[in-house]
Amino acid sequence: MQLKISPSFLVSSILLAAKTNAYTAPKGHEFIAPKPTDQRSPCPGLNTLANHGYLPRNGMNFTVTQIMDAAVAGFNLNWDAILLAAKFGLLSGNDAGTFETMSLGPLALHNLVEHDASISRNDFGPDGTGDNVHFNETTFATLANANPGKDYYDAVAAGEVQRDRLAHSIATNPSVVNTAKEFKLRSRESAMYLSIFGDPLTGIAPKKFVQIFFREERLPFAEGWTKPKTFITADTLSPISHIIQNASEWTETTSCEPLILGPGVVL
Numbered sequence: 001m002q003l004k005i006s007p008s009f010l011v012s013s014i015l016l017a018a019k020t021n022a023y024t025a026p027k028g029h030e031f032i033a034p035k036p037t038d039q040r041s042p043c044p045g046l047n048t049l050a051n052h053g054y055l056p057r058n059g060m061n062f063t064v065t066q067i068m069d070a071a072v073a074g075f076n077l078n079w080d081a082i083l084l085a086a087k088f089g090l091l092s093g094n095d096a097g098t099f100e101t102m103s104l105g106p107l108a109l110h111n112l113v114e115h116d117a118s119i120s121r122n123d124f125g126p127d128g129t130g131d132n133v134h135f136n137e138t139t140f141a142t143l144a145n146a147n148p149g150k151d152y153y154d155a156v157a158a159g160e161v162q163r164d165r166l167a168h169s170i171a172t173n174p175s176v177v178n179t180a181k182e183f184k185l186r187s188r189e190s191a192m193y194l195s196i197f198g199d200p201l202t203g204i205a206p207k208k209f210v211q212i213f214f215r216e217e218r219l220p221f222a223e224g225w226t227k228p229k230t231f232i233t234a235d236t237l238s239p240i241s242h243i244i245q246n247a248s249e250w251t252e253t254t255s256c257e258p259l260i261l262g263p264g265v266v267l
């Protein structure tokens with residue numbers, strides 16, 4: 001009897017095999033959790049790059065160019081997706097001696113890049129007690145439980161998470177800041193986690209990879225993730241971001257926001 005194996009069966013077997021593969025991080029870029037003396041930021045992307053040694057593991061004194069090189073090496077992500085945030089980052093502190101570097105801790109400066117209605121951190125809060133830096137599982141529950149019944153996130157689900165997180169901030173935070181700037185940052189951030197941990201062309205990302213990224217700030221090589229083969233650029237992020245923005249049903253609730261130009265410099 002002749003055994004018939006269809007080409008599509010072969011393809012799906014190969015995909016299945018790839019999915020269950022475990023990989024290891026490149027040499028020198030293994031995950032090492034930060035020491036108490038190391039700095040980390042509200043950004044899971046930069047923290048992950050530091051935890052894998054693509055940025056200084058102590059989280060201190062790195063340049064815009066170092067961020068750009070780290071983003072390519074760690075995420076296959078082009079500079080044009082993050083240059084604006086990286087340049088803003090220079091305003092967050094005054095690293096003595098060079099004035100050309102930044103460090104992770106000061107990036108928590110509220111309303112510079114750090115914003116309300118995050119998906120994994122709390123709002124800074126009206127009285128300054130809200131922890132806007134560290135991952136919070138309660139806050140993350142919105143994304144953790146999104147797209148029920150599926151094992152992946154997509155752009156529509158990511159947009160709905162943004163919608164729900166903003167509604168929560170508006171309901172609970174009298175100082176919430178929600179202008180076009182925050183909306184654009186938040187939508188870009190969502191498009192990046194979908195692209196890096198999923199397919200940059202469809203924005204479909206396995207939940208497992210996304211959750212490990214947020215919860216552990218670790219690249220999930222051991223669970224079968226590899227760096228995307230598609231180079232992620234502003235152009236590949238744009239269509240995903242548009243779907244996210246539409247699904248988030250966003251409206252501006254703050255017409256003007258404080259202009260943050262440096263630590264203690266607020267106009």
Ligand code: HEM
Pocket residue numbers: 041042043044045046067071075077082085086087088089107108113114115116117118119120121132189190192193196
């Ligand atoms: C390298 C690629 C990057 C990736 C993948 C990335 C990813 C993300 C994601 C997914 C968030 C949302 C966190 C949340 O809402 O809970 C975020 C927030 C943030 N990112 Fe990044 N980011 C990158 C680059 C940068 C750069 C260059 C800067 C500035 C130097 C930056 C500063 C921030 C800050 C301050 C936040 C906190 C915003 C907030 O949630 O309040 N990020 N990032």
Ligand SMILES: *[C@@H]1O[C@H](CO)[C@@H](O)[C@H](O)[C@H]1NC(C)=O
Pocket residue numbers: 060061093095096097098099101102103
């Ligand atoms: C490095 O960063 C730390 C923390 O932000 C800062 O205190 C220190 O002055 C910086 N050092 C240099 C040489 O810039």
Ligand SMILES: *[C@@H]1O[C@H](CO)[C@@H](O)[C@H](O)[C@H]1NC(C)=O
Pocket residue numbers: 122131136137138139
């Ligand atoms: C996490 O956030 C929730 C809700 O805002 C808060 O009640 C809780 O204390 C936070 N947990 C930690 C460990 O900070």
Ligand SMILES: *[C@@H]1O[C@H](CO)[C@@H](O)[C@H](O)[C@H]1NC(C)=O
Pocket residue numbers: 243246247249
């Ligand atoms: C935009 O979002 C609305 C509400 O979620 C949805 O009904 C509509 O199909 C979306 N349109 C596009 C073009 O994605």
